[in-house]
Amino acid sequence: MLVRLISVLSSSKSMEIHEYLPDILLTAIMVVSTLVLILRFWQDLTIAVAAALMMLSIGGLFLSLEVKMRRLEQSVITRERMLRSNLEEISTRMVNKYDMAISHLDELVAELSKRAYK
16 A cells, blocks of 8 residues: 555655655654654554554555545546636627627517517
8 A cells, every 4th residue: 555655655746745845754753752652652563563564554545645636636626727717608608699689689679679669
């Protein structure tokens, strides 16, 4: 999972690795502090390794969550841009149709006025 997360982080062009550096650093600090705490209290390497792996997986989950949130944010931004451009296009079409309808009505009124005066 960590390898997949690192490959996602490194292959992503829109997301720079320096954006995730604080999270990676905090995960490393969390693992080291857990190792020190466990080794200090129980003097058991198995428990220390298990706790370190647990903290590493929690840190990986946090990083994965942040990657998903950024992807979701980019998706929302993209959809907003699409909606905005579609609304502008619809607005332009409606203005054109309105102008055509008004000009057609003006022609009909002019034609009826000519008939009325004859």
